[in-house]
Amino acid sequence: MADNGEEKLIAVARHIAKTLGGHTDNMTDDDILKIFSNFDGRLREKLTDSNLPGEAPTGSAKLELALKSLDRQISSYVAADRPIWADSSAASSFLDAVDELDSLIREWSPLGSDKSVSSCLDRADYLLQQAMFRLEDEFKGLMEQGSEMFDLIRFRDGEPESANPDYPSDSDREDDFDGEGSEIPVARPISDYDIVIDALPAGIIKDLHEIAKRMVGAGYGKECSHVYSICRREFLEESFSRLQLGKFSIDEVHKMQWTDIEDEIDKWIKAVNVAMRIFFPSERRLCDSIFFGLSSAADLSFMEVCRGSTIQLLNFADAVAIGSRAPERLFKVLDVYETIRDLMPEFELIFSDQYCALLRNEAVTIWKRLGEAIRGIFMELENLIRLDAAKAAVPGGGLHPITRYVMNYLRAACRSRITLEQVFEDSVAPPGASGDYMKGDERGLLSSSPLAVQMSWCMELLESNLEAKAKIYRDSALCSVFMMNNGRYIVQKVKDSDLGSLLGDDWIRKHTAKVRQYHVNYQRSSWSKVLGVLKIDSSASSPTEASKSLKEKLKLFNSYFEETCRTQSTWVIFDDQLRDELRISVTGNLSLAYRNFLGRLQTSPEFGKHADRHIKYSVEDIEARINDLFRGNGGSGGGRKRQ
Structure with missing residues (x-):
């Protein structure tokens, strides 16, 4: 009921209206106030304060009235003890109220210069902030709830095949928890990359999207991304821990034994493939779903989720790249290089946005650094070959360890020929080589x-090193055997591997010719003295003198032959075919000359039919002794004495 002041005011208004010829008998007090509110501000204020039925408030009072209503609704949800999203209708009502509050603020913000409007907007901003805090809590709760329900789905030809049979059922999934109250499910070990992790159920993703849309729209996108990234980082960290990949700093890696680093590289290769082919694409997919239509927030959230794990993976590869460049490390460094190279399309695709540019660029930088490490390893190999000192002669002129090491090393390296071609493609000359490092046709x-x-x-470099080592042998024939052995081994290793196609037929022909020349040098320096005494002396003045010469030559032959066989009985020809070729060559030349010599001896007047008494070795004995050479076992002893 109106007080006395109001009654007087209405009475005066009614009198004025009647005086002006108006018919006020059927008009209510509210009608009277409405008419005069157009003329007098006090009446307009009275009309607003009385909240006349059927009429919307105007001015700041309208904002005040709407704010009071939203405050009652939102505050009740903000103060609720149980999760709002436990009740879908409550969640829907809360979001509607938040939308109304946000719309109200946007509508009235242009009038913020008005003192009464500004005061209301301050209260509205505070209320919106409280609503965002509660939405943040609800977002986190939904993330944690959804993580407990994730599953692995195998895809084939674009369609889901079935739930992963290796994944535990609800009854045994407790084994995936850490027992400390943080229930973060993780993927079991996998055998291929043809799977996608559906980390959250579709319904929860939809709810999270609705919350994210409100938070980003209200200017709380960073807060939403922050809580999202914390939850998903925990998932990734737990998943990586199941891959048994250690967390090592670069300094820690450099202090490790190489055998331990090799083991870690094997684990790293599996981990980075799982990360780039399964974990990160699945996280990208989840981010894009929750932050659908909010690309900037999606990109920021994804980067925050994956940054730590990516840096951990790249730091290990970087530690390998800048570590020791000992030649034995080549093959594992190649493994790391090839892994990053093969995953570069994934790096480019997954980390394509502006926030992830740093991660993408770092991957490229470390990939190039690994290439530099590989070239550096070859420089160390060159130094190893060049500086390998001739500490002692190899017994029997056999294969030198440096030859075996270098050739097997290069053969193994050529199994990664495509990769090495890529690594060296920018090189004009081998690292550290001068302009005259090649000779002749090479x-x-x-x-x-x-x-x-x-x-x-x-x-x-290897050939030069071997030539220097050959000088240790005082016997020129043994020097030739040494070079023959090592040269033959080099040629065979080249012909039987990708080295052959890499170096070409001309290189093989040239070095095969070198081996043949060593063969000729051996025969010339080893058997020329033996063959020399078998030559017939035609200068004898009488048959008696000629016979005496034959007898002396036979004794010299026996002496030289035995000495040569005794000396070479410990020499080695490692290659069966080369050994047979050498024996055949020596036997052919020596047998023919010795047979002719014996024929001349048996036809001489002095010896005649008694010549056999003076012959210690038959042609067959000579051949047997030669066939017993080059085994490195000391030979089989002397020949038989003819009776």
Whole structure:
């Protein structure tokens, strides 16, 4: 009921209206106030304060009225003890209220210069902040709830095949928890990458999207991304821990034994493949679903989720790249290089946005650094070959360990020929080589692939090193055997591997000819003295003198032959075919000369039919002794004495 002041005011208004000829008998007090509110501000204020039925408030009072209503609704949800999203209708009502509050603020913000409106907007902003805090809590709760329900789905030809049979059922899934109250389910070990992790159920993803949309729209996108990334990082960290990949700093890796690093590289290769082919694409997919239509928030959230794990993976690869460049490390470094190279399309695709540019660029940088490490390892190999000192002669002129090591090393390296071609493709000459590092026709390799140049240079160094080592042998024949053994081994290793196609037929022909020349040198320096005494002396003045000469020559032959066989009985020809070729060659030359000599002896007047008494070795004995050479076992002893 109106007080006395109101009654007087209405009475005056009614009198004025009647005086002006108006008919006020059927008009209510509210009608009277409404008419005069157009003329007098006090009446308009009275009309607003009385909240006349059927009329919307105007001015700041309208904002005040709407704010009071929203405050009652939102505050009740903010103060609720149980999760709002436990009741879908409550969640829907809460979001509607938040939408109304946000719309109200946007509508009235242009009038914020008005003092009464500004005061209301301050209260509205505070209320919105409280609503965002509660939405943040609800978002976190939904994330944690959804993580407990994730599953692995195997896809084939674009369609889901079935739930992963290796994944535990609800009854035994407790084994995946850490027992400390943090129930973060993780993927079991996998055998291929043809799977996608559906980390959250579709219904929860939809709810999270609705919350994210409100938070980002209200200017709380970073807060939403932050709580999202914390939850998903925990999932990734637990998942990586199941891959048994250790967390090592670069310094810690450098202090490890190489055998331990090799083990860690094997684990790292599996982990980075799982990360780039399964974990990160699944996280990208989840991010894009929850932050659908909110690309900036999606990109920021994804980067925050994956940054730590990615840096951990890349730091290990970087530690390998900048570590020791000992030659034995080549093959594992190649494994790391090839892994990152093969995953570069994934790095480019998954980390394509502006927030992930740093991670993408870091992967490229470390990939190049690994290439530098590989080239550096070959420089160390060159130094190893060049500086390998001749501490002692190899017994029997056999295969030198440096030859076996280098050739097997290069053969193994060529199994990664495509990768090495890529690593050396920017090289004009082998690292550390001077302009005259090639000789003669080998300069033609400069027009070949950089890898071919590198390999040829390594073998040029090896050959020079072997020539220096051959000088240790005082016997020139044994020196030739040493070079023959090592040269033959080099040629065979080249022909039987990718080295052959890499270096080409001309290289093989040239070095095969070198081996033949060593063969000729051996025969010339080893058997020329033996063959020399078998030559017939035609200068004898009488048959008696000629017979005496034959007898002396026979004694000399026996002496030289036995000495040569005794000396070479400990020599070694490692290659069966080369050994047979050498025996046949020596036997052919010596047997023919010795047979002719015996024939001349048996026809001489002095010896005649008694010549056999003076012959210690038959032709067959000579051949048997030669066939027993080059085994490195000391031979089988002397020949038989003819009776």
